[in-house]
Amino acid sequence: MPRRLVPFAAIPLLFLVVIAAFACDSDDNGDADRSGGTGAVTNSGGESGGGGGQDAVAGQQAGSVADIAERAGESVVRVGVNCRPDAPTMCEGTGSGWLYDDDGHFITNNHVVTLDGQLANPQSVTITTLSGRVEEAQVVGRDPQTDLAVLERDGLDMDPLELASVEETRIGSPVIAIGYALDLGNSPSVTTGVVSAKERAIFEPAVQIYGLLQTDAAINPGNSGGPLLDSSGRVLGVNTATIQGTQGIGFAIGADTVRAVATEILDKGSVDRGFLGIGFQEVTAGLADELDLPVDEGVRVEEVAAGSPADEAGLRQGDIIVRVDDTDIRFTSDLTLALLMEAPGETVPVEYYRGNDRESVDVTLGEPPSTP
Numbered sequence: 001m002p003r004r005l006v007p008f009a010a011i012p013l014l015f016l017v018v019i020a021a022f023a024c025d026s027d028d029n030g031d032a033d034r035s036g037g038t039g040a041v042t043n044s045g046g047e048s049g050g051g052g053g054q055d056a057v058a059g060q061q062a063g064s065v066a067d068i069a070e071r072a073g074e075s076v077v078r079v080g081v082n083c084r085p086d087a088p089t090m091c092e093g094t095g096s097g098w099l100y101d102d103d104g105h106f107i108t109n110n111h112v113v114t115l116d117g118q119l120a121n122p123q124s125v126t127i128t129t130l131s132g133r134v135e136e137a138q139v140v141g142r143d144p145q146t147d148l149a150v151l152e153r154d155g156l157d158m159d160p161l162e163l164a165s166v167e168e169t170r171i172g173s174p175v176i177a178i179g180y181a182l183d184l185g186n187s188p189s190v191t192t193g194v195v196s197a198k199e200r201a202i203f204e205p206a207v208q209i210y211g212l213l214q215t216d217a218a219i220n221p222g223n224s225g226g227p228l229l230d231s232s233g234r235v236l237g238v239n240t241a242t243i244q245g246t247q248g249i250g251f252a253i254g255a256d257t258v259r260a261v262a263t264e265i266l267d268k269g270s271v272d273r274g275f276l277g278i279g280f281q282e283v284t285a286g287l288a289d290e291l292d293l294p295v296d297e298g299v300r301v302e303e304v305a306a307g308s309p310a311d312e313a314g315l316r317q318g319d320i321i322v323r324v325d326d327t328d329i330r331f332t333s334d335l336t337l338a339l340l341m342e343a344p345g346e347t348v349p350v351e352y353y354r355g356n357d358r359e360s361v362d363v364t365l366g367e368p369p370s371t372p
Contacts, residue, residue: 004201006197007252011161014078014367017110017190020073022287022312023328028113033223036091038273041351041370045237049299052299054175054240055270056197057224061100061336062135065167065176065190065192067178067233068189068229068231068232068233068345069176069178069188071180071233072161072229072233073130073178073187073188074130074158074159074178075094075098075099075161075285076098076130076154076178076179076188077097077098077106077126077127077128077129077130077156077228078094078095078096078097078127078128078180079094079095079096079106079108079112079126079127079137079225080093080094080126080127080128080150081093081094081095081112081113081115081124081125082115082133083124083126084125088126088128088134089128089134091126092115092244093112094112094113094222095108095109095111095112095113095222095224095225095338096108096112096179096180096222096223096225096226096239097127097151097225097226098145098225098227098235099156099158099159099160099161100150100160100161100262101160102160102321103117103152103154104122104152104153104154104155105151105266106127106137106141106150106151106152107148107149107151107155107225107238107258107261107262108148108149108150108151108225108238109147109149109151109224109225109238109240110143110144110148110149111147111224111240111351112137112147112149112224113125113142113149113151114142114144114224117144117309119139119293125137125139125151125313127151127153129156129158130186130187130188130194131279132186133156133171135156136153137151137152137153138151138152138153139151139216140152140265140266140268140269141265141268141269141270141271143261143265143270143271144206144207145206145207145208145271146208146253146257146261146271146275147207147209147240147253148208148238148253148257148258148261150186150265150266151261161227161228161229161234161235162234162235162248163234163235163255163258163259164230164232164235164236164255165255165256165259166211166236166237166255166256167256169195169198169213169230169236169252169337170195171194171195171196171197171198172194172195172228173194173195173230174192174193175192175193175194175215175217175228175230175233175236175240175365176190176191176192176217176228176229176230176231176232177190177191177192177193177219177223177226177227177250177334178190178219178226178227178229179220179222179226179239180222181218181220181221181222181223182220182221182222182315184222186372188287189222190222191216191218191219192217193215193217193248194215194216194217195212195213195214195215195218195228195236196215196248196249197213197214198211198213198214198254199211199212199332199333200212200213200214200251201203201332201333201341202241202251204322205297205368208254208336209240210257210331210332210333210336211253211254211256211257211331211332211333211336211337212237212240212251212253212254213228213237213251213252213254213361214235214245214249214250214251215228215251215252216248217250218250219242219250220246223239224239224240225240226238226239227239228252232269235258235341236237236254236255237252237253237254237255237258238252238253238311239251239252239260240252240253244348252352254333256333257337258336258338260340260341261340264341266339271340272343273340273343273368273369274312274339274342274343274344274348274365274366274368275308275309275339275340275344275365275366275367275368276308276309276315276339276365277302277304277305277306277307277308277309277310277311277366278301278302278303278304278305278310278315278368279301279302279303280299280301280302280321280332280335280353281299281300281302282298282299282300282331282332283295283296283297283298283299283300283320284297287300293320293353293354294320294353295320295322295353297330297331297351298320298321298322298329298330298352299320299321299329299331299332299334299335300318300319300321301315301316301321301352302317303317304316304317305345307363307364308364308366309363309364311341311361312364313350313361313363313364314361315352315361315363316354318354319352319353319354320323320352320353321335321350321351322350322351322352322358323349323350323351323352323354324338324339324342324347324348324349324350325338325342325349327341339365342365344363344365344366344367344368345364345365346364346365347362347363347364347365348362348363348365349361349363350362350363
């Protein structure tokens, strides 16, 4: 079915300005312990991630919700921004994070560590563990386009969480969201649901996230930066958005995107993605039947920007891209991940269908245009 695009501006529940309002209310009402914060469980290094290795928190066997919550909760932290020096758990904004690898790297949302679109002073970012320990954290890097950021704080006694495979996850599979929803206390809230859909998207000029998981597990302010866990306690995605005015529709950034972005940030300090310069549409079986296309998966070129790398390589409207370098392109998220892993200036082979003929061309990728 066609991809549903969700306006990011219409998804305010997880943004820090709202979470901060909850923090202020709790402070004024004299809530005693805010060390639980608005944290939420999330992801790991794993084999192809940050290096969680055999010590990563994840069972190879499916476990009960209670077992998973107990194991994963230890690896969840509350992320605070611009906290009061005399009360480090009282912050202008709060969100969630989780230990990604054995080197003290944590994953969270970009919007958790930014206020009004601006990066908070790294010295003003703190993490609070389940035991109530509060430590300063450094922002290693962030990627506004996918709404992800990496923090660093070494020396904490916790195990990283392991990443799951989104591709192997079926629609209808059970999931668990863990987080300090609404900053209600010093222990996380646990909600359950299923994977309602895959390959959803959020698209705006500054935020373009493909390959999102949709879930009916309750996601509230405080879950930002935390994950959906599968029945083995592995991270399927990072909770990031809901649609205002709806119930049972939340979105998590897929583990494949998390892995790719974290790898780029830890290697380079930022995400240096390549640029093709096309407008595109995901090919589905229905679209292929309607337009009599030669394949029922891939990305169809709808527009080619004049002077772009795609234009200079000779790609045209109607071409169907099915492979970029070593990555098969079945969904739009495959294309965005392939470009994320290729730097501007690199030349990569692009395989595509023009009519019924499969062809290949080398494309030298460009720099993505800056967004306002």
